[in-house]
Amino acid sequence: MKQDLKCAIIERRVLSSGQVELILDNPRLADEAKPGQFVHIAVENGKNLLRRPISICDAENGRTRIIFEIKGEGTKWLAERGVGDTLTLMGPLGRGFDLDAGGRAFIIGGGIGVFPLYMLTKRLKEPKIFLGFRNKDMVVMEDEFAALGKTLVATDDGSYGAKGFAIDLAEREISDCGVIYACGPKPMLKAVKAMAERHGVRAQLSMEERMGCGIGACLVCVCKTTTGNRQVCLQGPVFDAKEIIFD
Ligand SMILES: Cc1cc2nc3c(=O)[nH]c(=O)nc-3n(C[C@H](O)[C@H](O)[C@H](O)COP(=O)(O)OP(=O)(O)OC[C@H]3O[C@@H](n4cnc5c(N)ncnc54)[C@H](O)[C@@H]3O)c2cc1C
Numbered sequence: 068m069k070q071d072l073k074c075a076i077i078e079r080r081v082l083s084s085g086q087v088e089l090i091l092d093n094p095r096l097a098d099e100a101k102p103g104q105f106v107h108i109a110v111e112n113g114k115n116l117l118r119r120p121i122s123i124c125d126a127e128n129g130r131t132r133i134i135f136e137i138k139g140e141g142t143k144w145l146a147e148r149g150v151g152d153t154l155t156l157m158g159p160l161g162r163g164f165d166l167d168a169g170g171r172a173f174i175i176g177g178g179i180g181v182f183p184l185y186m187l188t189k190r191l192k193e194p195k196i197f198l199g200f201r202n203k204d205m206v207v208m209e210d211e212f213a214a215l216g217k218t219l220v221a222t223d224d225g226s227y228g229a230k231g232f233a234i235d236l237a238e239r240e241i242s243d244c245g246v247i248y249a250c251g252p253k254p255m256l257k258a259v260k261a262m263a264e265r266h267g268v269r270a271q272l273s274m275e276e277r278m279g280c281g282i283g284a285c286l287v288c289v290c291k292t293t294t295g296n297r298q299v300c301l302q303g304p305v306f307d308a309k310e311i312i313f314d
């Protein structure tokens with residue numbers, strides 16, 4: 068059973084995309100964190116909300132970085148926390164990316180799905196990075212990814228970068244790809260799986276499902292796989308694309 072950790076917020080920033088970045092101070096969390104894992108944060112607003120899962124974007128030197136979009140009550144409460152406040156959370160949780168998958172890595176991220184891919188990308192040799200966003204205002208972390216490898220950006224409406232989807236940019240260069248790491252909306256992940264199968268390339272997908280306990284006890288988070296229903300919080304969030312069954 069994972070224990071609760073207390074993490075002081077030591078930095079807070081609102082990004083131009085409107086998303087909120089927090090830097091948390093907890094050496095144990097930062098030391099143990101692996102790319103693709105997440106934290107499960109208690110929402111202490113007196114309304115007994117379930118904890119909310121947020122990916123670990125980066126972790127080093129005792130500091131853990133998370134970035135999130137405000138969606139509903141839980142993330143609104145989280146966005147209202149400031150420097151000096153303390154969060155109660157469990158983590159790092161889940162099974163992250165397999166870094167030894169071999170060959171040149173293609174990173175494909177969509178929207179808030181780019182956050183869990185950053186720490187992974189930092190550990191890869193010469194990755195190619197394909198990021199997709201709704202529009203120019205939602206483009207985030209482009210410079211940080213570009214510092215790690217060739218980075219191409221697409222927007223749905225063409226207001227920045229190429230018009231269309233990140234996956235289309237990736238497919239044009241697929242002959243150079245050894246393994247795909249992807250996180251983003253379900254339709255994107257489904258398309259990544261299909262592309263990987265078309266080209267005989269291995270792909271790892273980080274799945275997002277609504278969560279309850281976050282530690283394998285409640286079955287709220289299950290996704291369909293070739294070996295039956297599996298818990299995203301415990302056996303994921305990262306799965307081999309071959310295993311996932313999309314409806
Ligand atoms: C493993 C994991 C990692 C995540 N990492 C991040 C991250 O790094 N940054 C980030 O911004 N968000 C991330 N999320 C999503 C985040 O957990 C949800 O946005 C958050 O829980 C919403 O809580 P809320 O109380 O603000 O909104 P709610 O009131 O609970 O929901 C608001 C709306 O968002 C939808 N929603 C909520 N959670 C999910 C979900 N998991 N999948 C699909 N739709 C959902 C609801 O159906 C509803 O329409 C992650 C989710 C998972 C499972």
Ligand code: FES
Binds near residue numbers: 277283284298300
């Ligand atoms: S959230 Fe409870 S089993 Fe995954």
